Amino acid sequence: MSKITMKEIAKLANVSQPTVSRIINGNGDVNDEMAKRVRKVIEDVGYIPNKAAQTLKRSQSHIIGVCVTQMYNPYFVDLIDALEQKLHEMGYSIILHNSRHNPITEWENIQNFMARQVDGIIIVPTGTNNLSRISKLRIPTVVITQNNKYFDSVGINYMQAGRIAGQYFINGGHHKFGFIGHFPDEKFSGFESILYENNYKFEQKNYIKLDVSSTNNFLIRQDIEKYFNQIEHIDFTCAITTNDIAAIEFMRAAQERNIKIPGDISLIGFDDTLLSKILGITSIHQPIEKMVETTVEILWNRIDDKISSDLIHLQLEPTLVERTSSMRKKK
Amino acid sequence: MSKITMKEIAKLANVSQPTVSRIINGNGDVNDEMAKRVRKVIEDVGYIPNKAAQTLKRSQSHIIGVCVTQMYNPYFVDLIDALEQKLHEMGYSIILHNSRHNPITEWENIQNFMARQVDGIIIVPTGTNNLSRISKLRIPTVVITQNNKYFDSVGINYMQAGRIAGQYFINGGHHKFGFIGHFPDEKFSGFESILYENNYKFEQKNYIKLDVSSTNNFLIRQDIEKYFNQIEHIDFTCAITTNDIAAIEFMRAAQERNIKIPGDISLIGFDDTLLSKILGITSIHQPIEKMVETTVEILWNRIDDKISSDLIHLQLEPTLVERTSSMRKKK
DNA sequence: CTGTTAGCGCGTTCAC
DNA sequence: GTGAACGCGCTAACAG
Numbered sequence: 001m002s003k004i005t006m007k008e009i010a011k012l013a014n015v016s017q018p019t020v021s022r023i024i025n026g027n028g029d030v031n032d033e034m035a036k037r038v039r040k041v042i043e044d045v046g047y048i049p050n051k052a053a054q055t056l057k058r059s060q061s062h063i064i065g066v067c068v069t070q071m072y073n074p075y076f077v078d079l080i081d082a083l084e085q086k087l088h089e090m091g092y093s094i095i096l097h098n099s100r101h102n103p104i105t106e107w108e109n110i111q112n113f114m115a116r117q118v119d120g121i122i123i124v125p126t127g128t129n130n131l132s133r134i135s136k137l138r139i140p141t142v143v144i145t146q147n148n149k150y151f152d153s154v155g156i157n158y159m160q161a162g163r164i165a166g167q168y169f170i171n172g173g174h175h176k177f178g179f180i181g182h183f184p185d186e187k188f189s190g191f192e193s194i195l196y197e198n199n200y201k202f203e204q205k206n207y208i209k210l211d212v213s214s215t216n217n218f219l220i221r222q223d224i225e226k227y228f229n230q231i232e233h234i235d236f237t238c239a240i241t242t243n244d245i246a247a248i249e250f251m252r253a254a255q256e257r258n259i260k261i262p263g264d265i266s267l268i269g270f271d272d273t274l275l276s277k278i279l280g281i282t283s284i285h286q287p288i289e290k291m292v293e294t295t296v297e298i299l300w301n302r303i304d305d306k307i308s309s310d311l312i313h314l315q316l317e318p319t320l321v322e323r324t325s326s327m328r329k330k331k
Numbered sequence: 332m333s334k335i336t337m338k339e340i341a342k343l344a345n346v347s348q349p350t351v352s353r354i355i356n357g358n359g360d361v362n363d364e365m366a367k368r369v370r371k372v373i374e375d376v377g378y379i380p381n382k383a384a385q386t387l388k389r390s391q392s393h394i395i396g397v398c399v400t401q402m403y404n405p406y407f408v409d410l411i412d413a414l415e416q417k418l419h420e421m422g423y424s425i426i427l428h429n430s431r432h433n434p435i436t437e438w439e440n441i442q443n444f445m446a447r448q449v450d451g452i453i454i455v456p457t458g459t460n461n462l463s464r465i466s467k468l469r470i471p472t473v474v475i476t477q478n479n480k481y482f483d484s485v486g487i488n489y490m491q492a493g494r495i496a497g498q499y500f501i502n503g504g505h506h507k508f509g510f511i512g513h514f515p516d517e518k519f520s521g522f523e524s525i526l527y528e529n530n531y532k533f534e535q536k537n538y539i540k541l542d543v544s545s546t547n548n549f550l551i552r553q554d555i556e557k558y559f560n561q562i563e564h565i566d567f568t569c570a571i572t573t574n575d576i577a578a579i580e581f582m583r584a585a586q587e588r589n590i591k592i593p594g595d596i597s598l599i600g601f602d603d604t605l606l607s608k609i610l611g612i613t614s615i616h617q618p619i620e621k622m623v624e625t626t627v628e629i630l631w632n633r634i635d636d637k638i639s640s641d642l643i644h645l646q647l648e649p650t651l652v653e654r655t656s657s658m659r660k661k662k
Numbered sequence: 663c664t665g666t667t668a669g670c671g672c673g674t675t676c677a678c
Numbered sequence: 679g680t681g682a683a684c685g686c687g688c689t690a691a692c693a694g
Contacts, residue, residue, distance in 0.1 A: 056387055057687080063426075664693100665694085677683100
């Protein structure tokens with residue numbers, strides 16, 4: 001069955017094809033009786049306008065390209081889900097791509113977005129590899145979950161997140177601190193700075209370094225095991241992790257070594273995903289709803305060319321959600 | 332900056348526009364020197380063909396519409412991720428929609444897919460509400476994760492899944508069985524049947540019924556709490572759950588009541604998501620890679636009109652992954 | 663208010 | 679081998 005076109009609707013209703021267009025889009029006044037007749041035909045045959053043709057004509061697709069670096073961490077999934085919902089409400093669709101931390105795939109995805117005439121791009125970049133190329137495309141783009149110099153960006157105040165966690169530990173009476181994550185990391189800088197301000201020092205040997213490409217449980221676990229195997233004993237009583245997955249894997253690795261959490265080590269995760277909720281891990285919450293809302297708003301304004309060309313860099317405030325993983329036995 | 336068109340490429344290379352088209356698509360022979368010149372221009376200006384125009388002309392978009400019912404359960408995310416990867420390899424993009432278990436939203440999504448001229452649809456249906464309407468659209472459609480009479484479908488043998496779990500418990504010496512899930516459920520039917528065949532009986536009071544709309548941890552937990560509050564004591568020593576989230580929430584609710592898992596109750600989850608992996612919950616594994624592969628293959632053949640019109644209903648075989656949640660202390 | 667005309671960017675005849 | 683002409687389905691500018 002070949003698809004039905006506007007022209008055929010016109011013929012069935014004995015009107016011209018542009019008249020049908022007017023009725024559908026509400027442009028220009030149309031005779032009521034005529035409109036009613038046309039609408040009935042549309043209803044009867046289940047006609048749906050061809051958006052490829054509309055895109056071609058209007059040069060806007062009402063599609064937003066979304067490209068993330070992974071879907072393993074539930075945090076990104078929450079993000080995608082919220083984006084889909086918000087954009088759906090606004091009459092937009094999303095084309096979803098996953099770069100899997102691969103810059104080459106990322107560039108393919110961007111090219112595809114361009115070919116598809118997307119109205120805008122929301123991206124979690126793999127790094128800085130493609131950024132200059134993307135900016136040359138002059139397509140409205142917002143970087144999300146990261147702060148970025150070259151594009152509008154919506155993230156959270158990672159520095160502050162690190163500080164909140166650090167302050168929490170200091171208040172809890174800790175003075176030996178650990179960090180589990182990639183390098184470099186703004187969270188870590190914030191963490192280190194608040195320690196410094198309180199006359200504590202972060203010892204480099206307590207930095208459990210994860211590989212950049214360690215995105216799933218297994219790989220992160222390997223990195224952690226490696227750490228455990230090369231040290232004699234753990235020299236910190238509290239630690240923050242770069243995300244909830246790392247927190248979980250650290251917790252499991254610790255359990256196997258009879259290290260109690262929070263008894264021996266007080267732990268704070270990151271992202272406040274369902275993982276931390278389920279396992280009772282204290283975690284830094286990111287306001288996903290708000291991030292998505294502002295991201296879409298910025299993009300919307302850029303598409304409409306309504307705002308000045310000054311880039312916007314939004315840093316939302318993180319909050320700490322306390323759960324059992326960080327609670328010391330005696331207070 | 333208005334986008335560059337094929338016509339402009341043609342002008343820059345001193346050839347006609349159809350020639351550029353031929354070079355790009357490899358249709359018809361073109362003078363080598365000419366081709367080289369044109370390719371250089373394309374490269375230099377970063378020209379990307381407009382897929383909206385191609386879609387209009389070729390009446391195929393190379394887009395697959397994917398509509399799921401939720402993204403809270405990591406199982407569906409794994410599915411989406413695998414689909415994106417596979418389809419990307421084949422030169423397809425996906426438009427992702429979430430119906431959130433709402434048939435009205437689902438229908439909107441389908442309509443949008445049609446408007447976007449998708450080449451095919453992959454769907455986890457909300458129920459039977461829209462199925463007949465969808466089949467009237469005559470768009471290649473595969474139902475995934477469910478067995479379905481009206482469409483090609485790729486799921487797993489849920490009946491068998493229930494039987495595997497049941498057999499496992501029987502082998503473990505259990506004779507009082509519980510089930511946590513929605514009604515009706517093929518897994519349950521399988522579970523019940525294997526019990527019956529072994530002269531055991533499933534007691535209805537041990538069916539912890541979840542609401543159809545209970546999709547997240549909180550709601551599922553509420554249903555479970557309700558059950559606990561209305562019974563005097565638990566009368567089963569083992570149970571299977573409809574998915575891993577239900578398993579987790581049952582486990583947590585049990586913990587709070589000092590019911591030991593697996594000590595007092597042996598538990599089997601469903602989907603083998605990262606949740607069960609992390610928490611050591613025995614779970615029924617679904618071969619996602621294989622599901623996606625066959626789904627795409629079926630869709631591909633339907634699009635190419637290569638297969639007979641007989642519907643295909645594939646049921647892949649589930650396997651049980653044993654972890655600690657089902658291991659009895661003494662064997 | 664309505665129909666006629668043109669053109670979005672591309673692929674595909676069809677002549678040369 | 680190559681260019682001129684046409685049309686995919688739709689919106690917009692123009693007459694009437």
